Amino acid sequence: MEKIPGRPVRGSKTGRPIMVLLDILGQRWTLRILWELNAGRLNFRALRSHCDDVSPTLLNKRLKELRDLSLVSLEDEGFGLTVRGEELVREFAHLDHWANKWAKDLNIAE
Amino acid sequence: MEKIPGRPVRGSKTGRPIMVLLDILGQRWTLRILWELNAGRLNFRALRSHCDDVSPTLLNKRLKELRDLSLVSLEDEGFGLTVRGEELVREFAHLDHWANKWAKDLNIAE
DNA sequence: AGTAATGCTACATTTTGTGTAGCGTCAAGG
């Protein structure tokens, strides 16, 4: 079934946009794909290798979803984020920095 | 296998913290759990019902991971975010607002 | 015609998630 805000989603009968979003981002590789595309456009095979050779089956599935949701587009230069996609990634753009700090703290704490 | 920054993860041989993080957040219910706990402490059963009755098997699994990573803690008042967990959620705290705008735009565009 | 690159599909296997029932522990009430 297609995932669209307003439509109920696995894990939420309401279809509240935030729940749809969390459901989508909580699928394997979705976050990673957005992350990799944020660094620049890539064609299918290049994106695949950037994503540690995720299976093409799944990559294609995710790209379809992301394109349906207007977060990713495919143009001559390859796959890339739409304006909306860029906006979304910007919302958690500090994750990289945070993750490094977190990792450092964890190593100390354990 | 345990998920810890520095350790290779499904989808990344390097173990770069950001990759570990994206891998964890990209598991079903992880983002949602953090989101629900961000609104306040909850006990196991309450959290479960907030998460649309996710299976206890999985909820327990996720909570274990999140506790290992010092993002969630269990105290007398129930499960809740640690200081680090709160920090993390803050990194994408604007998602709710963004998701509403996104949903509105999508409905117009389709 | 031959070669190479593109996005993408098929399919058998493995991994992950689901749903229901219920266990073991503990604290309060009768």
Next chain:
DNA sequence: CCTTGACGCTACACAAAATGTAGCATTACT
């Protein structure tokens, strides 16, 4: 004491999702 109820959590059979490998169809260039 002995139920009763709430707690975190586990067992297990079933279903869904992800993986990995091979390769197809199309386009463009030689």
